Amino acid sequence: MIIPTMESISQLFAEHYRRVLLAAHRITGNMADAEDIAQGLFLRLASTDRPIDNVGSYLHRAAINGALDLLRRRKSAATEPLDQAVEVVSVSRRSSPESEVSSRQLGEALRTAIGELPPRAAEMFALRYFEELGNKEIATMMGTSQAAVAVTLHNTRSRLKKRLLEMDGKINETR
Incomplete structure (x- = not known):
């Protein structure tokens, strides 16, 4: 347990x-937003005087929650392709322009749908599918059972699938 100092x-x-x-x-799909979230998180950490048990886990979860909060506030996040964030993430293969546009649209729709989820479900989904943590790790991190994580993830996937299908129908209607 540590109390953060300068x-x-x-x-x-x-x-x-x-x-x-x-x-x-x-989660945000936007490097500028990610930088704002990370910097804000470290500024908040610098101003806290409460002890933190596992700083690494705390920071990781706080970043995920900050990103999810941003998605909820915006409802439709403006994204940038990952290849524009090459200084942090390298993209090794190129695809056709059509598949890049389709992939970007799917990413934007997914971010919007995740922003509509209840906070706990969105956090579990992000930890599992963006951060690639196992159900046991998520359960430990969030103070719940593996069964609760599994059920929440199953229900969340179903809800996201339904929402993405609804969004796809609306997109196709406008074309």
Whole structure:
């Protein structure tokens, strides 16, 4: 358990900034938003005087929650293609322009749909599918059972699938 100090904030920043930034970027799809979330998180950490048990987990979850909160506030997040964020994430293969547009539209629709989820379900979904954590790790991190995580993820996938189909129908109607 540590109480963050100005000295420890520099060390924590060096150790965790990249992971926090990438977690926020995977959810928001926008590097500028991810940077704002990460910087805001470290500023809040610098101003806290409460002890934190596992700073790495705290920062990771806070980045995910910050990104999910941003999606909820915006309802439709403006995204940038991952290849524009090459300084942090490298994209190794190219695809056709049509598949890139389709992929970007799907990403935007998914971000919008995730922003509509209840906070706990959205966080579990992000931890599982963006951060690739297992159900056991998520359960431990969120203080719940593996069964609760599994049920929540199943229901969340069903809800997202239904919502994405609704959104796809609306997109096709406007074409």
